Amino acid sequence: MSDLKFLIVDDFSTMRRIxxxxxxxxxxxxxxxxxxGVAALGKLKGGGFDFVVSxxxxxxxxxxxxxxxxxADDSLKHLPVLMVTAESRKEDIxxxxxxxxxxxxxxxxxxxTLEEKLQKILQKIGKA
Amino acid sequence: MDISANAVQAAAxxxxxxxxxRRLGELVRSLHEALxxxxxxxxxxxxxxxxxxxxxxxxxxxxLTGEAAEKVLNAVDRAKADQDALAQxxxxxxAGCDARAVTGFASQVVQTCERTDxxxxxxxxxxxxxxxxxxxxxxxxxxxxxxxxxxxxxxxxAAPGPARPAADAEQLHGPVTDAERRVxxxxxxxxxxxxxxxxxx
Numbered sequence: 001m002s003d004l005k006f007l008i009v010d011d012f013s014t015m016r017r018i019x020x021x022x023x024x025x026x027x028x029x030x031x032x033x034x035x036x037g038v039a040a041l042g043k044l045k046g047g048g049f050d051f052v053v054s055x056x057x058x059x060x061x062x063x064x065x066x067x068x069x070x071x072a073d074d075s076l077k078h079l080p081v082l083m084v085t086a087e088s089r090k091e092d093i094x095x096x097x098x099x100x101x102x103x104x105x106x107x108x109x110x111x112x113t114l115e116e117k118l119q120k121i122l123q124k125i126g127k128a
Numbered sequence: 129m130d131i132s133a134n135a136v137q138a139a140a141x142x143x144x145x146x147x148x149x150r151r152l153g154e155l156v157r158s159l160h161e162a163l164x165x166x167x168x169x170x171x172x173x174x175x176x177x178x179x180x181x182x183x184x185x186x187x188x189x190x191x192l193t194g195e196a197a198e199k200v201l202n203a204v205d206r207a208k209a210d211q212d213a214l215a216q217x218x219x220x221x222x223a224g225c226d227a228r229a230v231t232g233f234a235s236q237v238v239q240t241c242e243r244t245d246x247x248x249x250x251x252x253x254x255x256x257x258x259x260x261x262x263x264x265x266x267x268x269x270x271x272x273x274x275x276x277x278x279x280x281x282x283x284x285x286a287a288p289g290p291a292r293p294a295a296d297a298e299q300l301h302g303p304v305t306d307a308e309r310r311v312x313x314x315x316x317x318x319x320x321x322x323x324x325x326x327x328x329x
Contacts, residue, residue, distance in 0.1 A: 012259040057300045086303040097329040
């Protein structure tokens with residue numbers, strides 16, 4: 001469980017750092033970071049990742065586009081993708097779910113919420 | 129706009145103020161018509177309508193930074209109290225101790241460490257204001273740039289300006305700063321979960 005490798009995608013370094021620290025506290029010490037969808041996709045295609053945690057509102061390629069690219073790629077479509085975002089419009093939440101997001105956390109969030117959603121997703125794919 | 133010249137000529141000294149006000153009224157109406165004809169009233173409208181958003185964005189930033197500072201200060205207070213208690217206990221031990229006191233102290237250290245770790249996590253989480261206010265700041269800067277463009281166009285009175293992008297062309301809006309005015313947004317994680325549940329996700 002604790003050797004799952006996470007990719008944290010957010011254009012604000014403060015937020016990437018917070019999520020990275022929380023993952024460590026929850027027990028996941030292996031994580032890498034990307035500042036937008038383009039950088040994220042590049043890293044994912046290099047292989048070795050088990051889980052993506054992504055913001056939506058980012059330059060160059062936003063979270064929706066990243067999610068859709070992941071689901072459209074045979075080598076990546078199996079990856080769980082948890083959205084962590086300030087986007088709170090109902091149509092955005094529904095769009096994320098329809099595009100194949102594994103979960104949706106709205107900012108500001110708590111450590112307990114992140115842990116809960118993570119466990120829920122991992123249980124579903126049998127890696128809890 | 130010829131009317132201005134005529135109005136000035138006709139308002140000879142000694143003419144009563146009622147006539148003067150009427151001429152001013154005509155001038156203002158002509159100005160309004162000219163702005164309308166050239167399409168500038170749209171610019172003014174757009175500039176003014178972007179202000180409520182800008183105001184609520186600034187309030188949001190002010191509120192978030194204030195709340196973050198408060199959260200951090202509270203966590204620091206609690207952590208300091210814990211540290212003080214621990215230091216006191218250690219001073220007591222240094223003065224003279226027995227096996228039971230040492231065991232008691234050791235367990236107090238462990239508890240204090242766990243609590244302090246929690247306070248440090250709280251302080252870390254409180255930094256999330258930077259991301260949220262940063263997104264709003266970015267949007268505000270764009271609004272101010274649009275306002276600036278619109279006002280410059282009016283000032284320069286150039287030929288009709290370049291086509292302006294639609295006021296809200298961006299699809300992503302970042303943190304919602306005026307939830308009380310909206311029905312199309314959720315306000316917390318529970319509402320997100322309920323929405324997804326109701327749709328079968």
